[in-house]
Amino acid sequence: MQLIKISKARYRSHLRYVFIACIALLAIGSLVISQTLIAFFPNEDGSHFHWNLSGVMLTSIFIAWCLNKSRQHPFMLEVVYVWELKQALNKITRKMHNIKKSAKKGDVNALTALQFSYAGSRLLWELDDNAIVMDELAIEQLALDTLMQKYQLSIDPNNYTQSMLDAF
Known part of the structure; x- marks a missing residue:
């Protein structure tokens, strides 16, 4: 994975739109689906928990499908890149103990993974204005x-x- 410099303003703006769209879709979609299910299959007890849960689950699956389909869209470039970078850094973090031990022995792959981890973390923390752990x-x-x-x-x-x- 290559580290690329991305615009903080563009990333935050696009991420905000994606979050707002997901929240709006989840709220509207789950209500529409659950109310439709309740209308067709009413319960005499008045408990419609399973229909409400079904609405939320079906809408969540739809949102995940939409996000997956729109990964290649230019609008999603920064959002997807940061998501993939976080995944790559998480994989390194899970093996960090062994990587650091190997790096002390001069293992080039371990040193490269550490260099990528630190550079990627710096990039993410600058995007999120997370200056607390920069030291x-x-x-x-x-x-x-x-x-x-x-x-x-x-x-x-x-x-x-x-x-x-x-x-490792």
Whole structure:
């Protein structure tokens, strides 16, 4: 996965529209479906929980289908990229303990995964204005830079591939 610089304003604007559309679709769709089901299949007890739940579930499935179908649309470029970046970083984070141990031994794949993780995290945190943990990230990056100097390596985070994690 390549790290690309994206516009914070454009990303936030598009993400806001996607969230608002999903919330509106969920509210309207679940009400329409559940009320239709209640009209066709009324319950004498007055409890329509299962029809309401069915409406929410069917609408959620429809929203997921719509989001999946619109992944390639230019409007969704930043939103999908950030979502995929978060998934890639989560996969690294789950194996971070083993990656750090291997990095201390000079494993190039581990060092590349760490470099990608730190650069990707910095990109995400800048998009979200999350400055709280930037100092911790700078400390981790300095430790990684020290390791790369020790092993005389220069690592580009864009060389990272998910298959590098298979060894950990």
